[in-house]
Amino acid sequence: MLKGAIEYAPSTFEERGAAVAFTTPLLSQTRVRRGDRSKLEVLIPSLSQGLGIYVVAWRAVPDMVSMTMHDRYLHDLIVKEDACSPYEIRRATLKAARRGLAGPQAAQAARRVLEEDDEQGTLTHYLLILAILKAVGLESPEMLKAGIDTDEGQRLTRQLMTRAAESLRMDATLLYARLADVAAVAAPVGLARSPRTGRLARGLNDLKSFRDSMTAWAQDVPSDAGPVAEFCAAVAQHSIDIGDTVLGDFHRRIEAIGPLLRDWDDAFIRVRGQAARMAWLLDGWSHITGAWEVAQGEDRQQQAATVNDLFRILPLLPRREAGRDFVEDAKQVKVVHRRSVRMLEDWRMGRMDIDAIRRIESVKAFAP
Known part of the structure; x- marks a missing residue:
């Protein structure tokens, strides 16, 4: 679900969300956080070059953006592990990278x-x-x-x-x-x-x-x-x-x-x-x-x-x-x-x- 562009001025780190190391340019370093009813949602910077962001239900992201194979795997992993802290996101990112989906290096x-x-x-x-x-x-x-x-x-x-x-x-x-x-x-x-x-x-x-x-x-x-x-x-x-x-x-x-x-x-x-x-x-x-x-x-x-x-x-x-x-x-x-x-x-x-x-x-x- 796309909630639309909103002004991005979070009060806490948890509200700001944790950065996700996607390789798809549009999604690179977008942030994941817990939203309504503790469900995961992703914050995507506005494409209009404004300071607003789009708040998108995490599960809806693959339907909105053409994602690399690495990013689809990482997305599924974050859903599976219900991860949204820097430590949890880093662990999921390393698991995805270790599989070689972002290249051998x-x-x-x-x-x-x-x-x-x-x-x-x-x-x-x-x-x-x-x-x-x-x-x-x-x-x-x-x-x-x-x-x-x-x-x-x-x-x-x-x-x-x-x-x-x-x-x-x-x-x-x-x-x-x-x-x-x-x-x-x-x-x-x-x-x-x-x-x-x-x-x-x-x-x-x-x-x-x-x-x-x-x-x-x-x-x-x-x-x-x-x-x-x-x-x-x-x-x-x-x-x-x-x-x-x-x-x-x-x-x-x-x-x-x-x-x-x-x-x-x-x-x-x-x-x-x-x-x-x-x-x-x-x-x-x-x-x-x-x-x-x-x-x-x-x-x-x-x-x-x-x-x-x-x-x-x-x-x-x-x-x-x-x-x-x-x-x-x-x-x-x-x-x-x-x-x-x-x-x-x-x-x-x-x-x-x-x-x-x-x-x-x-x-x-x-x-x-």
């Missing part, structure tokens, strides 16, 4: 990312064990020397964790369960003292590089797309400001592992909420930073076209999260954006654009 990248996720989870779990033992004064050179992946290392770890549970005045089974919960929440974000940066922390760093590159491009390249690029950089900066604050607070709470485990009911809800907020805050940005990275190898005209295309899918912060109204700012930039688009004669249409699909697939291979 995207499939290879998806397999690599899934392996990295597993490795990050294992590393985070190990580092949290060390943090717990340190917090209760049970650091063990013997355990470190043996290695946690050996039989002797695991035996020493069990002994020490049992003693740690006694120090924390909780059952060892409960300690292990809470440790697993913290590790699952912390792995995507990353620990402050980890030798490997977490995915979300890395995404925040990528966003800072995007901001710097977009600002420099706007200054160096005379183009009607310059003000659009400056706006993109400003939106990125606002997300960065909030992201730095959330990430810093998240790391401080995780490092206070003893109080976190003891004051569990309240403390873990806060930590889990901060991790979810980081995921929502960065949702949709990986495609944008990846697309801009790919555009660095193209000519200035194509870069300007990329700037204009990215403007339409910028993850504007919801009203409750933002300290300023970027929707109103976007309306002013939109005048320049229309002029730049007309100059380039480049606008996404409903027809199947093979070149555009290939560009999107190259981004998926770069940043799945």
Whole structure:
């Protein structure tokens, strides 16, 4: 069901929806959310170049748009899993890409990312064990020397964790369960003292590089797309400001592992909420930073076209999260954006654009 174009100024992340990495140009980075009666619906930017969006029942999308095979599979998967959070959408996206439906490079990248996720989870779990033992004064050179992946290392770890549970005045089974919960929440974000940066922390760093590159491009390249690029950089900066604050607070709470485990009911809800907020805050940005990275190898005209295309899918912060109204700012930039688009004669249409699909697939291979 098509509900028609509406003004797009969401109040919450959930109302904004999670970005979906479709390869069909018209649907690329459209957002899915729960609508009436908790049914999934997709938000499609208005084709009239306005700031409105079309709200479409999720199940009706294949009947409205000619979709690639990858997108039909991903669409069915999201329906099947009833997914609409950034974590769930990412998991479905990686499953679809791993099947090779978005090309061999995207499939290879998806397999690599899934392996990295597993490795990050294992590393985070190990580092949290060390943090717990340190917090209760049970650091063990013997355990470190043996290695946690050996039989002797695991035996020493069990002994020490049992003693740690006694120090924390909780059952060892409960300690292990809470440790697993913290590790699952912390792995995507990353620990402050980890030798490997977490995915979300890395995404925040990528966003800072995007901001710097977009600002420099706007200054160096005379183009009607310059003000659009400056706006993109400003939106990125606002997300960065909030992201730095959330990430810093998240790391401080995780490092206070003893109080976190003891004051569990309240403390873990806060930590889990901060991790979810980081995921929502960065949702949709990986495609944008990846697309801009790919555009660095193209000519200035194509870069300007990329700037204009990215403007339409910028993850504007919801009203409750933002300290300023970027929707109103976007309306002013939109005048320049229309002029730049007309100059380039480049606008996404409903027809199947093979070149555009290939560009999107190259981004998926770069940043799945």
